[in-house]
Amino acid sequence: MSGAAPMDAPSTDRRTNLIGLSRDELAGVMAGMGEKPFRVKQLWHWLYHRGESDFARMTTLGKPLREKLARRHAAARPRVVREQVSKDSSRKWLFGFADGNEAECVFIPEEDRGALCISTQVGCTLTCPFCHTGTQRLVRNLEAGEIVGQVMAARDALAEWGTPAGGRLMSNIVVMGMGEPLLNYDQVAKALTVIMDGDGIAISKRRITLSTSGIVPMIPRVGRELGVNLAVSLHATTDELRDHLVPINRKYPLAELMQACRDYPGANNARRITFEYILLKGVNDSPEQARDLARLVRDVPAKFNLIPFNPWPGAPYACSSPRAMKRFAQILNDAGYSAPIRVPRGRDIMAACGQLKSDSLHRRARAPGAV
Numbered sequence: 232m233s234g235a236a237p238m239d240a241p242s243t244d245r246r247t248n249l250i251g252l253s254r255d256e257l258a259g260v261m262a263g264m265g266e267k268p269f270r271v272k273q274l275w276h277w278l279y280h281r282g283e284s285d286f287a288r289m290t291t292l293g294k295p296l297r298e299k300l301a302r303r304h305a306a307a308r309p310r311v312v313r314e315q316v317s318k319d320s321s322r323k324w325l326f327g328f329a330d331g332n333e334a335e336c337v338f339i340p341e342e343d344r345g346a347l348c349i350s351t352q353v354g355c356t357l358t359c360p361f362c363h364t365g366t367q368r369l370v371r372n373l374e375a376g377e378i379v380g381q382v383m384a385a386r387d388a389l390a391e392w393g394t395p396a397g398g399r400l401m402s403n404i405v406v407m408g409m410g411e412p413l414l415n416y417d418q419v420a421k422a423l424t425v426i427m428d429g430d431g432i433a434i435s436k437r438r439i440t441l442s443t444s445g446i447v448p449m450i451p452r453v454g455r456e457l458g459v460n461l462a463v464s465l466h467a468t469t470d471e472l473r474d475h476l477v478p479i480n481r482k483y484p485l486a487e488l489m490q491a492c493r494d495y496p497g498a499n500n501a502r503r504i505t506f507e508y509i510l511l512k513g514v515n516d517s518p519e520q521a522r523d524l525a526r527l528v529r530d531v532p533a534k535f536n537l538i539p540f541n542p543w544p545g546a547p548y549a550c551s552s553p554r555a556m557k558r559f560a561q562i563l564n565d566a567g568y569s570a571p572i573r574v575p576r577g578r579d580i581m582a583a584c585g586q587l588k589s590d591s592l593h594r595r596a597r598a599p600g601a602v
C-alpha cells in the first residue's frame with residue numbers, strides 16, 4: 232500500500248474522510264451516490280482489508296464510481312509526525328490530526344504476537360498523580376476516525392494489509408494509551424466496532440483489551456455492546472488511598488467499582504478481568520496491601536498485571552524495589568492468582584505505560600513565536 236493520504240490535508244480540501252464511518256454511514260454515503268448495497272461491502276474490503284487509500288486502485292469498483300469517490304472523499308489516516316524505535320523494538324508514533332492536535336500510539340512486538348496501544352483522547356481530564364498523560368490538560372476527545380486511523384497508520388508502517396502469510400505482527404489492540412476511553416465512549420465504541428468487523432481490520436474482541444480508571448456507569452455497556460476484555464486500573468485497596476492515586480474514585484468508590492466488575496457481562500474463569508496495579512515504592516507495595524488486594528477481588532474472575540512505575544521528569548513517585556515487587560507478586564500467586572510483573576517496554580523512548588504525552592505541546596511552549 233502506498234500514498235496513504237494524511238488526515239491533515241490542506242484546509243482547502245473539501246473532501247470528507249470515510250475512515251471511521253460505521254457500515255451504515257458508509258452505506259448512506261454510497262446510497263447518496265446512487266450505488267447499490269453490494270458496493271458498500273466492496274468498498275469496505277478495499278478500505279479496511281486491503282488498506283487501500285487511493286480510490287483509483289480499487290479496481291473492482293467501476294471507473295466512474297472511483298472518480299466520484301476520489302473527488303468527494305478521502306481514506307485518510309493521521310500523519311506520522313515522528314517515529315521512534317526503542318532498543319527493545321517497541322515503536323512509538325506521534326500522530327497529527329487535521330486540526331493540528333497530536334496523540335501518541337505505541338506498538339509492542341512480542342515473539343509470536345504484538346499489541347498496538349492506542350489513544351482515545353488528547354491528554355486526559357483525570358489527574359492520577361503518577362501518570363504523565365494526566366499532567367497534560369485535555370485538549371479534546373478523539374473521533375472514531377482518528378482512533379481507527381491509528382490502527383491503520385500502524386498497519387501501513389508495519390506493511391501488513393491483506394492476509395499476511397505466517398501471522399500478524401499486530402495481533403492485539405490495547406486501549407491503554409492517552410486518555411480515559413470511557414469518557415469518550417461513543418467514539419471509542421464506534422471505532423472498536425469498525426476495528427472488530429470481520430470483513431475489514433478483523434481484530435476480534437478476544438484480542439482487544441480496554442483499560443479504564445473506573446468509570447463505573449459505562450462498564451456494563453463495554454461488556455454488553457463490545458464484549459472486549461476489560462482491564463481496571465485499581466492501584467489501591469482502600470478508598471482513602473485510591474481517592475488520592477485515582478481521583479475518579481471519589482465519584483465511583485471501590486465498592487461500586489468491584490460490583491461492576493462482578494457483574495461484567497462475559498467475565499468468567501476463562502476470561503478474567505485484568506486488574507492493573509502500579510507498584511509505587513512505600514505507597515502501595517507492602518505485603519499487607521498485597522493480601523488486601525487478593526481479598527478485594529476474591530469473588531471476581533480476576534488476574535493481575537503488576538506494573539513497575541515508569542518514571543517521567545518531575546514525577547513524585549519511585550518504582551518499588553525488585554524485592555518488594557517479587558514479594559507482592561508471590562502473595563498474589565499464593566492466593567491463586569496470575570500476577571506477572573510487567574517488563575517495561577520502550578522506556579528509553581518514553582513509550583511505556585503512563586509516559587505518553589503529546590510533547591508537541593511542550594515543544595511549542597518552549598519555542599517562543601512558534602505557531
Ligand code: SAH
Nearest residue numbers: 362407410411442443444464507541584585
Ligand atoms: N485511562 C485509562 C487508560 C490509559 S492509562 C486507565 O487509567 O486505565 C493505561 C495504564 O497505564 C493504566 O493502568 C495506568 O494506571 C498506567 N500508568 C499510568 N501512568 C503510569 C506510570 N507512570 N507507570 C506505569 N504505569 C502507568
Ligand code: SF4
Nearest residue numbers: 355359362365410444
Ligand atoms: Fe487519565 Fe488513565 Fe492517566 Fe489516570 S492513568 S490520568 S485516567 S490516562
